[in-house]
Amino acid sequence: MGSISGGKQNLIIVSNRLPLSVKRVDGSFQSSLSSGGLVTSLAGLTKSTQFQWFGWPGLEVRDLGDREEVSKSLEAHNAIPIFLDSTLAHEHYNGFSNRILWPILHYQSGVTFDDTPWQAYKRVNELFADAIVESAESGTLIWVHDYHLMLLPELLRHRLKQQGKACAIGFSLHTPFPAGDFWRNLPVRKHLIEGLLSSDLIGFHTDEYKQNFIDTCASLLDARTEIPNQIQYKNRLVCTNKFIVGIDPQKFTDTLQTPKVQDRIRTLKERYKGVKVIVGVDRLDHIKGLTQKLSGFDTFLDDHPELQNKVVLIQVAVPSREDVKEYQDLERDLCTMAGKINGKHATPEGTPLLYMHRSVPFAELTALYSVADVCLLTSTRDGMNLVAFEYVACQEERHGVLVLSEFAGASSFMSEGSISFHPANTTEMSEAIFKAITLDPSERKSKYEYLRNFVNENTR
Numbered sequence: 001m002g003s004i005s006g007g008k009q010n011l012i013i014v015s016n017r018l019p020l021s022v023k024r025v026d027g028s029f030q031s032s033l034s035s036g037g038l039v040t041s042l043a044g045l046t047k048s049t050q051f052q053w054f055g056w057p058g059l060e061v062r063d064l065g066d067r068e069e070v071s072k073s074l075e076a077h078n079a080i081p082i083f084l085d086s087t088l089a090h091e092h093y094n095g096f097s098n099r100i101l102w103p104i105l106h107y108q109s110g111v112t113f114d115d116t117p118w119q120a121y122k123r124v125n126e127l128f129a130d131a132i133v134e135s136a137e138s139g140t141l142i143w144v145h146d147y148h149l150m151l152l153p154e155l156l157r158h159r160l161k162q163q164g165k166a167c168a169i170g171f172s173l174h175t176p177f178p179a180g181d182f183w184r185n186l187p188v189r190k191h192l193i194e195g196l197l198s199s200d201l202i203g204f205h206t207d208e209y210k211q212n213f214i215d216t217c218a219s220l221l222d223a224r225t226e227i228p229n230q231i232q233y234k235n236r237l238v239c240t241n242k243f244i245v246g247i248d249p250q251k252f253t254d255t256l257q258t259p260k261v262q263d264r265i266r267t268l269k270e271r272y273k274g275v276k277v278i279v280g281v282d283r284l285d286h287i288k289g290l291t292q293k294l295s296g297f298d299t300f301l302d303d304h305p306e307l308q309n310k311v312v313l314i315q316v317a318v319p320s321r322e323d324v325k326e327y328q329d330l331e332r333d334l335c336t337m338a339g340k341i342n343g344k345h346a347t348p349e350g351t352p353l354l355y356m357h358r359s360v361p362f363a364e365l366t367a368l369y370s371v372a373d374v375c376l377l378t379s380t381r382d383g384m385n386l387v388a389f390e391y392v393a394c395q396e397e398r399h400g401v402l403v404l405s406e407f408a409g410a411s412s413f414m415s416e417g418s419i420s421f422h423p424a425n426t427t428e429m430s431e432a433i434f435k436a437i438t439l440d441p442s443e444r445k446s447k448y449e450y451l452r453n454f455v456n457e458n459t460r
């Protein structure tokens with residue numbers, strides 16, 4: 001959201017997840033960088049802009065002394081924790097945000113609405129509003145992020161008015177916004193849309209998501225939407241727009257040049273001499289199409305026996321939302337599939353699939369991106385997908401090929417420089433992989449240059 005972040009105003013950023021997640025280790029508190037694209041996309045802002053970042057610290061802290069200790073440790077990063085008791089946090093984050101709202105935003109069917117998590121969602125949005133209004137002054141710009149906090153703009157607007165404070169409110173959605181019929185599945189859909197419409201500006205990753213939202217406002221609330229990018233509702237004018245979220249490519253270039261990463265790259269190159277390396281890095285989430293990816297790779301191995309022992313897929317599946325049953329089931333399914341694929345295609349020389357269910361340190365991630373000939377991303381739906389950007393940022397030398405699902409938001413901007421496919425079509429995926437590993441160097445170079453320019457031009 002360039003226009004919001006560029007100024008020197010007093011800025012408050014709000015998201016459910018803080019850039020650092022806190023854990024209790026042997027009685028004391030340790031914080032580590034949070035996973036996921038929201039943090040990656042906003043972390044780059046710290047270079048140019050000063051702001052306070054409000055969010056949930058990721059664990060329950062009851063004792064007041066402990067709360068002070070956690071707050072102090074986060075203060076150095078301008079992060080301000082909003083403490084929630086564990087049942088409330090669980091119902092808000094796992095129960096409503098990730099079991100109900102997230103699947104609907106990503107076109108998944110079979111979602112069951114439940115009132116208890118919805119009440120928790122409302123309560124958490126209220127607690128966030130209380131904390132933020134206390135810190136905001138007139139003139140502060142409040143920039144709210146993502147689906148966990150859709151009611152927040154309305155709650156803020158109300159409280160700010162009561163306290164006589166005038167603040168602009170921006171909202172960025174990091175997920176898709178689905179076409180009308182999907183949104184209708186949600187019985188509380190009106191409350192959420194009305195909550196958002198108290199913003200001054202609402203940002204989406206693509207024009208499609210933006211237009212779906214505008215159409216929903218017209219059909220659900222009878223809002224006036226004749227003027228492009230504007231929604232008139234209850235005497236307020238709300239602007240909407242597309243803002244391309246991105247990464248800080250320099251961070252990758254700098255890390256790649258460190259001796260430690262250069263050393264690691266040499267080791268990996270030696271290990272995979274004569275082998276085409278395909279990399280996948282995804283949170284372990286249904287939307288990333290990981291079962292589809294493994295099926296597509298299996299088909300590819302069936303289709304190309306001549307490539308036995310000459311191709312490897314290194315798949316990093318970053319643990320995510322592990323308290324949600326659907327995520328636990330997916331993890332079990334993936335483990336089984338990975339075992340079956342290796343059982344079927346392994347030879348005494350090795351296995352074609354390396355499935356890693358853990359997060360990887362940043363230096364290792366950059367080395368992996370750098371040695372991979374192909375990056376395979378198979379999202380069934382995905383707000384943007386910053387892994388696609390990160391892979392490109394690490395491919396200056398190799399000009400590796402991005403094989404990108406047409407359903408990732410990133411595909412709206414990167415399809416010209418990548419190989420696009422439908423993730424549910426295993427034959428198409430197999431052909432896309434084959435095309436990527438056999439693409440001639442001049443085509444690789446021109447695709448890469450297209451993507452490099454895009455990534456370098458959209459750095460936040």
Ligand SMILES: O=P(O)(O)OC[C@H]1O[C@H](O[C@H]2O[C@H](CO)[C@@H](O)[C@H](O)[C@H]2O)[C@H](O)[C@@H](O)[C@@H]1O
Binds near residue numbers: 035
């Ligand atoms: O906070 P978590 O539950 O651990 O999940 C991590 C983040 O996942 C989602 O990320 C989205 O934002 C990215 C950046 O805009 C985008 O590239 C990606 O397609 C989205 O899935 C979620 O929207 C974030 O709130 C989470 O923090």
Ligand SMILES: O=c1ccn([C@@H]2O[C@H](COP(=O)(O)OP(=O)(O)O)[C@@H](O)[C@H]2O)c(=O)[nH]1
Binds near residue numbers: 282283360386
């Ligand atoms: O072990 C890892 C591997 C990757 N990532 C990062 O997670 C982010 C994933 O963002 P993306 O937009 O692709 O998807 P999201 O997970 O937000 O849905 C990227 O910045 C990755 O570098 C991470 O935090 N831990």
